[in-house]
Amino acid sequence: MGSLYKDEQGDWITVCLKYLLFVFNFLFWMGGGVVMGVGVWTLVDKGEYLSLLASSTFAVSAYILILAGGLVMVTGFLGCCAVIREQKSCLSTYFSCLLLIFLIELVAGVLAYVYYQALSEELKQHLSKTMTENYAQPGKESITQSVDRLQQDFKCCGSNNSFDWTHSVYIMSQQAEKRLVPDSCCKTITPQCGMRDHPSNIYKVEGGCITKLEQFLADHLLIIGAVGIGVACLQICGMVFTCCLHRRIKLDPY
Secondary structure (H helix, E strand, O other): OHHHHHHHHHHHHHHHHHHHHHHHHHHHHHHHHHHHHHHHHHHHHOHHHHHHOOOOHHHHHHHHHHHHHHHHHHHHHHHHHHHHHOOHHHHHHHHHHHHHHHHHHHHHHHHHHHHHHHHHHHHHHHHHHHHHHHOOOOOOHHHHHHHHHHHHHOOOOOOOOHHHHHHOOOOOOHHHOOOOOOHHHEOOOOOOHHHOOOOOOEOOOOOOHHHHHHHHHHHHHHHHHHHHHHHHHHHHHHHHHHHHHHHHOOOOOO
């Protein structure tokens, strides 16, 4: 009688673990979609700004998220198959995939954290030089477009303020046609509107682009970190459930 009760109790625990893993895999699959979405959003929404950064760490973190998100979605499907078949070999493979994805996300998180610490200094050193030396220069069309969009999107002018453009190669050249700032500094862009640098015409008192781009990138990194932590917590729960179910399966069915 006692042996029969233990068997029934054991079966009940196994069924509960299977349902928990099913629920986990559904949440895990959805989490994978969110992770991939955040990575794509980071690259597509403001991807032009990446050309203004000295290092590729920010972009690498986003690509790692896309890779991890894709693996998460595939692994979630494989996890359901492993639970249905109740084979130790399938569960072991599933556990290994979870661990691999966890390590990938850990690398992305470390990169994001390291980049966050160096973000302010990189922007101060690189963005100002990029804007004054590369804007509207031959072969630098992508940088020119990125700077123009940056100034319009964030309503800023110059790296620190509009006076930074005074030392610009572009402004000091004949190509500028007596402009004091690029036309993208204007609140309402019209041909040669940069010839007048009054606060009513340009973004002169709204602050420099460095501060605003730094805040934007920092917010993106925080979102990346929060999503990564959330999915990592799900993965830890999944690995625990997988180990428990693995221990309760005595032999692989033939």
